[in-house]
Structure formats: structure tokens, C-alpha cells
Amino acid sequence: MATNQGGRACAVWFGGDALNLSVQLGKLTLQNPVTVASGTFGYGVEYAQLLDLNQLGAVTVKGIRLHPVRGNPTPRTAEVTSGLLNAIGLQGPGVDGFIQKYWPFLKGLRVPTIINIWGTTVEEYAEVARRFDALGGVGALELNVSCPNIKEGGAQFGTDCHLLAQVVAACRRATALPLITKLSPNVVSIAPYAKAAEDAGSDALAITNSYPAMAIDIETRRPRLANVTGGLTGPCIKPIAIKLVWEAAKAVKIPIIGMGGVQTAADAIEFMMAGATAVAVGTANFYEPQTALTVIAGLRAFMERNQIQDVSELVGSVQTPGRKSAPATANRPAKSPVENPPAGGYVGPQ
């Protein structure tokens, strides 16, 4: 035993135990940069028999508002080429139901829980934030301002910079918990939204939620979702999400959780190179519940192969034209968007 420990202490710097996979989201430390996406992992407990939740960076739970929500009629999901369309309608137990039914399990985990919250008014967001602040032991709150499947909630806050800032500021006043603002992809340019969230006190961003989309059954001539339209997720959205993360990373200093079609360590690394500090596995959980763990293992292997000691070295390390070399330990790209315009021209904050 003692010999073994001694051996570990003497490990060369790029040996397994010397790798640093931990990352910071505001004051929240994750043991590794891989979490799961809200709505694709239930409340954690459902997957507890299929993988060791304590290996994750964090568990992120399904969106919760103050009161229970029944959700949309069925069909609620439809499989499409390399993706999934969903319009669940944020079904959930409400704050009290969550605390009673799921919190006893979650608070027993060794890894933090990120609670995804939403409301239909600024006040409701703040009230939910206050309730979870009072609960104690919550890792962070993720503000969902970007659900495409709810008329009066979600997306309207994510596609209006002023409303977005109000929601974030109200939650900031309501809690000292780390706040992660989950942005909508359904905007002309994400930079001003990212900046608005940062300026209003968000500690981190989550990019991206699902893309508004639609599919039709040609035999019945009916939409394949009862809600008619839904949100598109899965591998088919990854390149679009990578671009959003890259653009947002140039606009803000706060860390980003990148998501959209992560299935492999290579996908996660791509998000990190684009500027994400952490990643979330979403739709892939549905077909391969072990995905997050294989991503973590693959990330470790990539770091060893490339002699990367600290996973943060990957963050923002993409080499775009006009950039000479990757920053050694950068947390984000060294250059501002104006100095380093993307091909096609930078669409500045309007």
C-alpha cells in the first residue's frame, strides 16, 4: 500500500495520476469537464444502475419551475437523421416535488448537482433561485432561457437581450450560488447575449440549447410531433454548436459549457478547442448511457498522448487564420473578436 502511494507520488508529469482534469465554473470546481445536459439525464437516479454517477464532472437535472408542469401531448419526440426532435414541454415536479423526491438522492452524491431552472416571469426565476439557495448543497443553477417548446417561458427570455439581462440580474440578487446561463441558438449573433449574461452577473454560460425544427410524416401528412415544432439535438447540430461556442468565447471572459451532439472524446475536445471549459453530453445518453464516462476516458487518453498536463490547455486552443500559435495555458482565446475576425466578417453586438 505504502509502496504504491510512493510510486504514485513519483509519477512522471504526464502519467495518469498527474493529469489535471479539473475545471472551474465560477466558484464551482468540477473534478473533470464532463457533465450531462439538462433533460437528458432525468434526476440522475434513473441512470444510477447503468453508470457510476460519481465519475462525472457534475449531474445536471431536468428543468424545474416553481410549480409542477404536466408537459406537452404525445408524440413528444421523433428520431431524425443523426438527431432527435423533441417537444417534451418541460414536464416536471416543481421545486417542492423535486426537493422531496429527488434531492435526498442527489445530495448524497460526491459530485455537484447543477439544477436547471426556468419560469414564466422574471420574478418566478428569482423565486426558484431563492428556494434552491435556501436548500443548501446545490452546486450551481443553470438558467434555461432557451427552451423552444414553451410559449410563455424560456425562449422569449433568451432572444431578447434586455429580458435576458433582467432574468440573470434578478437571479444574481436572489442567490450566491454559481449561475450558468443557458443560451438559445436561435439568434443572429450569440455574442451580445453572451455579453449581456456576463454583465448581469452570470458565472458561466451553457451553449447550446436545441434548435427550433420540424418533421412531417408524409404518409399521414401530419407533423411528427404533437407540438408541431420542437427542438433539434444530437450529432447533427454539433458543427453549429461549435461555431456558437467559438463566437461566444471570444465575446466573454466567463467559462462556457459546450453542448450539442457530444458522443465521443473527440467531440468534447473540439468544443474545448472552440472555447468551452466544460462539455455536456445530451441526446447520446438516450442511446448510450455510458457516453459521459467514455468521453472522460478518451479525454484522459488524448491528454496523455499529447502530453497535456492540464485539461484547461485545450480551452480555446483552436488555431484560426491569423493566429500564430496556440496559447500555452490559455483559458480562452488571447485575441478579441475585433482583432481576429472570422471569415465572413464579425457580426458585432447590435
Place this chain on the structure above:
Amino acid sequence: MLGAAMLEQTVQIVANERDRNLYFRLVMRAPQIAPLVQPGQFAHLRIPPLKAALLRRPFSIFQVEDDTFSILYKTVGQGTEVLSRMRAGEELSAIGPLGHGFTTPRAGGETPLLVAGGYGMAAMFLLAQRSPQNGIVFVGGRRREDILCEDEFRALGWEVRATTEDGSYGEKGLVTQPLLAEIQNPKSKIRNYKLFACGPTPMLKAVGALAAEFDVPAELSMDEHMCCGVGVCLTCVIPVKSGDGWKYQRTCTEGPVFDARQIVWEGIR
């Protein structure tokens, strides 16, 4: 808090053979899953040759033998087509056993009357096999080739009454006709019975209506589209009674088997 035991396992195909027409039988070696299976539960299969179609496909567990379990499936789309071309020795990933299945009848309790349509027969075989008393299976289909695995039920000592809509086999008509006749038959030896059904939704609805009319207990296995199969995505919900109102419950977790009296049929497609 944790549900019934389930796990993910790489399973090897032992056999994958055509039963008849569009129906196939797939036997998989699954030493960890097989011993856990209860009647009416299902397995969620990832079919590796499918690339752009991401999701697993749910199938009722048909038979369990030693360290294997099998499914009886119909080719209806891309996943089941590809599955039908897989060969012995190839591997799949299975999550199972999943869902809340049928209540196995008690010795000396009600006589089970099973009602099945199409591959619904597969979901009921274990129930018949593990039931301490034999009952009757009412099986219906459009044509003769939709009447599956009758011989297996007969081999257990069960009576099988078949109906086909085109009259090509058994009695002509719907499966609920002989069922109704049995329920109403004054000369029937069966006093105390319970209905168990699995098949297309209109059939389940008809069985539910009979159960309500004659005030007999019935358990129905509902067929809803699924995504995760383990209760996280909330795709597979159906409306069930709750207090004075109703709420959505998950077919993959609280179901697929529900007490017929709980189901709110107006809310089901």
C-alpha cells in the same frame, strides 16, 4: 429510490431466424439480464449497423432460457430491417430488463385470460409459462400469418382461440368477440378471471372497455413510442387517473403494463 434491477450488456446473437413472413425470432446470450426478467418486461436494443438512426428499439422479452433471452419481432422500418439481417455471433447492446410488467397470477387465484394481437403474443409467453394455473389465450390478427407462437402456448397446456379479420384462420372477426362470448357464457367453468392484454392500441382500448363493462380486473401492456427506455426523457407518457384529475406516467418505467382502470383513454392516440 432505485428502481428494479436493470443493466446494460453486450449480448451475442445465438440465432436470428425468420418465424414466418415479416416476423423473426432473435435469441441473445445475456447471462446477466436473462435471470432478472419478469413477464411483460422489455429490452432496449442498440442495433450497431444503424448509423444515422440513433435510438435504441424496445422489444418485449419473449422467452428466457438458461443464459439467453429472445424476442419475436416484426420488420416494420429501418431498425427492424437491419436487425433481421444480423447473424449469429454478431453483437448488440441491450439494456434490460426494463419496465413494470404483468402481475404473475397467484396459485388458486383468478384464471388468466390473455388477449393478444400480433407480436403482443410474445409479451405474454412468460406470463403464461410462469402462471400456476392455465388459462385461455385469445389471439387475433389481420391474416393467418399474424397469429404467432400458438404452438408454444398449447405446449404449456393452454387453450388458444384464434381470430383473423379476413377469416383465413380461426374465427372470422376481432379478438374481443370470442373473449366477450367467454365472459358471457353462462356454462363456462371459469368463475373468477383476470384479463391480460398486449397488442395494438385499439385492441387494448376494446379490452379495457370490456373490463369496465363487466367489472373484471385487467392489465394492459401499452405500446408508446420510446426514446431512452429508462425514464429520463419523458417521451413515452400516457395519461392516467390521479385523484380527481389525471397525470402523465411513463410507459417505460411505470408501464408498459397498467391497470386498465387507471388509463384515461380520451388522451390516447
